[in-house]
Amino acid sequence: MVQKSDPQFILITGATGGIGRALALAYAAPGVFLLLQGRNPDVLAGIGQACQQLGAEVETVLFDLTDAEGWRSWLLSFCAQRPLDLVFANAGVNINHGPDNAGEPWEDIRRLLAVNVEAVFATVHGVLPAMRTRGQGQIALMSSLAAHRGLPVTPSYSASKAAVKVYGEGLRDWLAPQGVQVNVVMPGYVTSRMCEDMPGPKPFLWSAPKAAAHIKKRLAKNTPRISFPFPLNFGTWGLGVLHPAVSAWILRRLDYGH
């Protein structure tokens, strides 16, 4: 059962993915309303049912987030009726240079920026007016440890996650006096389709339920940056502060270079 201080009205984008699904299940409980966004109706319905079985009230919304403007408008109307306590801007895509090292296709880069950056900003702008009016709410922005230092194998993805990280940090300090909390989530490797598709080694891999439980715990404490697991967080943070020539040498040694 939820406590009075627990978030009751929660939006999760990308609820059909590994982390989104685990987050939905981690929060599902009697007294909780979950708004779950996805693209695949069957998968989304299955996750919705699993959350309902745990006692949550569930509404699903099918939306392709490459239509960021449509998504923002939809959220503005929704939140005018039913303001949200906690919002996860979680949906994301990853691309890489491909097995033959051909490079990231331009159309894939545009789609990545649309989902990972524009749709995340649109989510914030869709939910924020109602939160500011109420003087309460919490927004968790899904970045990545890849935001600490651009990885040669996924330059666009790293850049998109750095944008989200920096955006969240700025928003947090702006919105804190207005009662709205913003948190940047920076996972390392977490089991999901995206993670499976990523080339390269995956040290310190966490399961999605473990990651979701950790994120939930840290969000309850309003931790500004929820980055994990510790060894990889420390290592990637260190790569970001080292001279680029040194970090490039280390990345090559660790088999992340191309």
Ligand SMILES: NC(=O)c1ccc[n+]([C@@H]2O[C@H](COP(=O)([O-])OP(=O)(O)OC[C@H]3O[C@@H](n4cnc5c(N)ncnc54)[C@H](OP(=O)(O)O)[C@@H]3O)[C@@H](O)[C@H]2O)c1
């Ligand atoms: N797993 C990791 O190791 C890891 C590490 C660091 C950060 N992250 C971040 O965590 C978040 C969740 O990723 P994940 O690991 O759970 O990956 P995932 O299993 O591939 O899930 C990605 C989610 O995003 C949705 N999505 C992708 N493109 C979309 C679009 N155009 N419109 C609407 N939804 C779209 C997917 O929907 P469909 O099911 O319809 O494709 C899916 O629900 C992402 O932001 C990712 O960058 C993941």
